[in-house]
Amino acid sequence: MRGWIVLACAAALAAPVCAQTGHGVVANSFTSPEDVAAGSRIFRSHCASCHGIDGSGGKGPDLTPGVYRHGSEDLDLYNTISIGIPGSEMAGTFFQGKQLWQIVAFVRSVTARSDGEQVTGDAKRGATLTAGKGGCLQCHMAGGEGGRVGPSLDDIGAARSPSHLKTAILDPSGEVLPIHWTFRAKTKKGEAISGRRLNEDTFSVQLLDSKDRLVSLAKSDLESYEIVKISSMPSYKGMLTDSEVDDIVAYLVSLRRRGAVQ
Secondary structure, rough: HHHHHHHHHHHHHOOEEEOOOOOOEEEEEEOHHHHHHHHHHHHHHHHHHHHHOOHHHHOOOOOOOOOOOOOHHHHHHHHHHHHHHHHOOOOOOOHHHHHHHHHHHHHHHHHOOOOOOOOOOHHHHHHHHOOOOOOOOHHOOOOOEEEEOOOOOOOOHEEEEEEEEHHHOOHHOOOOOOOEEEEEEOOOOOEEEEEEEEEEOEEEEEOOOOOOOOOEEEHHHHHEEEEEOOOOOOOOOEEEEEEHHHHHHHHHHHHHOOOOOO
């Protein structure tokens, strides 16, 4: 009996502390300036390396728009931060209860004061450059057109800030996520195979090759292999003018699928 009491208390301590509004929406009870400040400290030490010190994005999505793919209510944010997003770089956290709600409060404060980073380019010209001179659709999909060797651009405007997009165009190898690493292998039969590394475990690896084909390899069939952690995307520094880069950034920022960031 005593053990059940201990388990019940532990469950109560781990449960989200929140308030029910008149409309049936769960709201954060920890929204004071002190809570926001505490959430800011936790965010800066555990979240800023991906989402930026002010939440405006980096290798992780820009959080300032305030609309998120996995839900935009307080409880949605709580659950996303707590559990993480399977199949992404977003891992769950050991924080819970009050501290986790304080992170939610800080994220809300970031969206409340953000007017969004302004872009100076022309999105129409950027669309033309993306499909033409930039050659982006050879590898990236946008609006149902293009390749799948690189990540889709369909919601890139919600997931990345303009400054991060510009950096990615000019210095694509500056920050390469594991999902975009290239896997190069030579089989025991002498065949050379390479592609974007989608998944890897102890015994196998799955790739997307240059012809958009899914390839699964058993490591026991490989003579040698390496993981290339630099981007296969070329730098456009010197290939595009400053105004052309701004135009492409403006176009990419305009690509915001309903549901937005995370």
